[in-house]
Amino acid sequence: MTHVPPPNSVEQLMQRAEALAGLSLADIAKELNIAVPKDLRRDKGWVGQLFEAALGAEAGSKPEQDFLHLGVELKSLPLNAAGLPLETTYVCVAPLANVTGLRWEDSLVYHKLQRVLWIPVEGERQIAIGARRVGMPILWQPTTRQQQQLKQDWEEIMELISLGKVSQISARHGEVLQLRPKAANSKAMTNSIAEDGSMQQTNPRGFYLKTQFTTQILRDYFG
DNA sequence: CTTTGATCATAT
DNA sequence: ATATGATCAAAG
Numbered sequence A: 001m002t003h004v005p006p007p008n009s010v011e012q013l014m015q016r017a018e019a020l021a022g023l024s025l026a027d028i029a030k031e032l033n034i035a036v037p038k039d040l041r042r043d044k045g046w047v048g049q050l051f052e053a054a055l056g057a058e059a060g061s062k063p064e065q066d067f068l069h070l071g072v073e074l075k076s077l078p079l080n081a082a083g084l085p086l087e088t089t090y091v092c093v094a095p096l097a098n099v100t101g102l103r104w105e106d107s108l109v110y111h112k113l114q115r116v117l118w119i120p121v122e123g124e125r126q127i128a129i130g131a132r133r134v135g136m137p138i139l140w141q142p143t144t145r146q147q148q149q150l151k152q153d154w155e156e157i158m159e160l161i162s163l164g165k166v167s168q169i170s171a172r173h174g175e176v177l178q179l180r181p182k183a184a185n186s187k188a189m190t191n192s193i194a195e196d197g198s199m200q201q202t203n204p205r206g207f208y209l210k211t212q213f214t215t216q217i218l219r220d221y222f223g
Numbered sequence B: 001c002t003t004t005g006a007t008c009a010t011a012t
Numbered sequence C: 001a002t003a004t005g006a007t008c009a010a011a012g
Helices: A010-018 A025-034 A046-055 A108-112 A142-162 A212-223
Strands: A071-078 A090-093 A114-124 A138-141 A177-181 A190-193 A200-201 A203-209
Touching: A010 A114, A010 A142, A025 A046, A046 A071, A046 A108, A046 A114, A046 A142, A090 A108, A114 A212, A138 A142, A138 A212, A142 A177, A142 A190
Parallel strands: A071 A114
Antiparallel strands: A090 A203, A114 A138, A177 A203, A190 A200
8 A cells, every 4th residue: 555644734634635625536545556345334444544544644543633743633524415424423432431520621522523624525325435526625623612512412421421321321312412332243341330330331332423513514614 | 314223344 | 342444224
């Protein structure tokens, strides 16, 4: 695979991202010598990893922003034919134990969403992976209102977790941020707080941005 | 058709 | 087991 060095500045990162706009995923993959899968069933993260390679993000599984030195997180955003998000956006894993005293400003959600480079891409299953086209990138920072919405949802969900009610939290909680399973399968287990305050085992969860929220981001940017 | 809960690949 | 990258697919 061709190697792209990390960008030296946000400007350079944006130039690279803008250069991808209008290209198909096959175009980008060819330049990087990366094979295009037939479908994403067994390669669910392929598009995101392709963008990481094309933009010079550090490949890794660290709980940090993709471009830590620039303070930027990279996210692909699959869109339908109407230009609206097809999927929720994964943010990070949710802490289910040892959460006493954890504040919003210290949370992983807060840090990851301080600045995000969104790369819109056609995502309908009827379009072959390689034929899907990339859109103009959006460098986004949450508005005061968006920060408030995220904080409120986060605090509500974290309170339930701290009270040992994680099993009662469904994806319907939260206006813009939701909690959902995030694991290899439903049998995977991690420590969480029980209602009596002791430790119990539950399926790991992650925070996701609802499509309504990312729709709003697109709307604010493109009109 | 949309959303919720489940799942896949890979690195550490 | 936990983190990254997410989409799949059953249910509503």
